[in-house]
Amino acid sequence: MAVTIVTGGAQVSSDRAGGVQSLERAFDLLERMADAGGEVGLSELSASSGLPLPTIHRLVRTLVAAGYVRQQPNRRYALGPRLIRLGESASRLLGTWARPYLAELVEATGETANMALLDGDEAVYVAQVPSRHSMRMFTEVGRRVLPHSTGVGKALLALLPPQEVRALLLRTGMPAATERTITDPDRFLAELDRVRELGYAMDDNEQEIGVRCLAVPVPDSPTAAAISISGPAGRVTEAATDKIVPILHTVAHNLSRALAGAGAQA
The missing domain is CATH 3.30.450.40 (GAF domain)
Structure with a gap:
């Protein structure tokens, strides 16, 4: 069941505005990293996904903190050991x-x-x-x-x-x-x-x-x-x-x- 959240006078379905959309995007980024051979730069993820760079950075930072992505010495990102x-x-x-x-x-x-x-x-x-x-x-x-x-x-x-x-x-x-x-x-x-x-x-x-x-x-x-x-x-x-x-x-x-x-x- 979708829950409606009122934010600043606008009603937004939590199915798209809340955690569900973030999950969809995070899994999409993991799959794009896998398709790229397991290592990729943020700008490449932004270009292939169409998401803004700040959004990519926020999602990847969360995945790094959870251990599903790791940052390489060359500042590119790779699939993490927790996967x-x-x-x-x-x-x-x-x-x-x-x-x-x-x-x-x-x-x-x-x-x-x-x-x-x-x-x-x-x-x-x-x-x-x-x-x-x-x-x-x-x-x-x-x-x-x-x-x-x-x-x-x-x-x-x-x-x-x-x-x-x-x-x-x-x-x-x-x-x-x-x-x-x-x-x-x-x-x-x-x-x-x-x-x-x-x-x-x-x-x-x-x-x-x-x-x-x-x-x-x-x-x-x-x-x-x-x-x-x-x-x-x-x-x-x-x-x-x-x-x-x-x-x-x-x-x-x-x-x-x-x-x-x-x-x-x-």
Whole structure:
């Protein structure tokens, strides 16, 4: 319920004039900082948000005092350490929400199902449901991997502009996990074009010999996310891929709708 506040003879709804508007603006600034790579100047925030510099300064000062933003020695501002705990809790919750959908994926394909997020320059696994086969793949929840050699990593990087991918690869390098790992940036960018064209990503013995992984992004996820199945190359054949990819897309869209519903309920 909105409360009406009388200020100087004018009636203003607290939904917009009070704390709610300030919260909206503060969260918007945090997201803009994240989009800018985690560090930004006040003038840049003012230009991108359209808010006056004094308003930006007041909001950022409040976020600094709360530990959600920190001021760097160069007087620019970065996302603060207090956000780490919130992000870790949110990632665990996202993994909990995803598990029933991954279980559906395992039931339909027979292979181990995973969910991963893009966290900085790495892909981090936040949920897994194992296959019932005695020979199955296992990836520990919480494991971090460089994205260039994994199916989920390719699916996640295919969402980014090529220049951002190239910059990420420059920062991380492209070490070879196997002799099949793509280690050339230009070849990898061409591979991402193929991912976008086909609508799915494949790790074909690139992270581990004898293992294939098929992955698709979760559309409209609140943070970049992908789901995948992984199994022995002898089971994840070309014929199996034709059957599995549509199932992956269906589960990804169902998970996307569930996440959107959770946000609406909140």
